[in-house]
Amino acid sequence: MFFCFTFGLERYKRKSGHHVWHCPNCQAKDVYYIKNNECFTFCFVPLVPCGSTKKLYECQTCGWVNVQQPNF
Numbered sequence: 614m615f616f617c618f619t620f621g622l623e624r625y626k627r628k629s630g631h632h633v634w635h636c637p638n639c640q641a642k643d644v645y646y647i648k649n650n651e652c653f654t655f656c657f658v659p660l661v662p663c664g665s666t667k668k669l670y671e672c673q674t675c676g677w678v679n680v681q682q683p684n685f
């Protein structure tokens with residue numbers, strides 16, 4: 614018998630809203646408002662959200678991240 618119980622903390626990113634901004638780094642219109650959560654997981658299943666929710670803006674093309682809303 615093989616049991617695999619794993620505990621862990623995982624970060625979950627959720628796109629929030631539908632507004633898309635232009636990235637100041639790569640100029641792509643691909644910057645989304647992201648809510649970044651930490652969750653306590655059991656067997657890779659998120660159970661309890663813990664920690665603070667971080668809100669940030671992230672470019673899906675180049676990975677540019679900022680906590681403030683882009684100007685354009």
Ligand SMILES: [Zn+2]
Nearest residue numbers: 636639672675
């Ligand atoms: Zn970018």
